[in-house]
Amino acid sequence: MASFSKEFSKGITISNPIFILALGLCPALAISYSLDNALGMSAAVIFVLLGSNIIISAARRIVPNIMRIPTFIVIIATFVTIVTLVFQAYVPNLYQSLGIFLPLIVVNCIILGRAEAFASKNPVISSIADALGIGLGFALALIVISLLREFLGTGGISISLFEQLFNAGSLSFTLPAFSEHPLAIFVLSPGAFLVIGLLMALFRWIGQKKND
């Protein structure tokens, strides 16, 4: 159990895929202009990562070494197809706004990276822990980025994802004075580079302070 929590927590902190390892940046920058997108993308990535890690680690003794990468890619692509079809059926608005970044999870370096570096060498239980940890680390990073971008860019935060799924009320809040003149650059593409660059620098600065 101790190793489970160790594998789980390393993904969130010391090997956070976005801020520390700088993997899977394309979706993190592209869709993080709203919190809805970030939540949907995180759910999709966690599902694919979990599914592919379980299957790959269960099949690790059967797959011949030279056929390893193609096998992994087909397994990952299958899970991505499942996610794409589910999103298209149940959350069509989200499916529209994620656009090609939903199918592009298949070439996300985080997922193939975990398959190759972890799941193909470790038993199923620790692969599940690894997938959940890395997936949550990705999700947290995405949520932080999208909160900053949506708040600064539109002057408020609104979540309509749960409304579509469970008929619950929508959550939203706006700062009245600020939302009339928001910093629109943050929802446009240059804003994504700015927010991630500054957050990365902040993470490093904290790390360096701890070392001193």
Add this chain to the structure above:
Amino acid sequence: MTELISIFVGMALINNFILVKFLGLCPFFGVSKKLSSAVSMGAAVTFVMFIASTATWVITEYILIPFEVEFMKIVIYILVIASLVQIIELFVIRTNYALYNAFGIYLALITTNCAVMGITLLNAQQSYSFPESIVAALGAGIGFTLVLAIMSGIRERLEMSDSPKSMKGLPIAFITAMLLGLAFSGFGGMI
């Protein structure tokens, strides 16, 4: 003809793959430290995009659509791209070893590059005709190479500049990319 030109300009400058669509960021930050390697990477990506768009267009038009299995396109496309890259690599090793030395390592990196997968998915999403998807692929590739080359020129100078300790490396590269993106958003009114 004007349609094709507007697709080309749109892909290369206005909706630049790196700065606006955020596709292919790994090579953008990984390989953009030297001008020569940036241009080689860009050329390799453009070439693979061209070949991959051709192949996936034929497969979509004559296999996926007639048999109504378009939901399989993610699996099919990634397999087609991966095997094409392997074939190109083998072909280049056998025929022109000097070329392989220049482009070889970049070819291997391209298989899981989201820019290549992205252009094939975009072509399918927009249901472009054959000439349109070829022009889109070339435009995207040339825009990608252009931004990679500009960025490498800036980064060669950034190495020598005195940036704060925690901003060195990737963070300052992101801020530079933001300024580059702002400059490129000026192309927005062209069409």
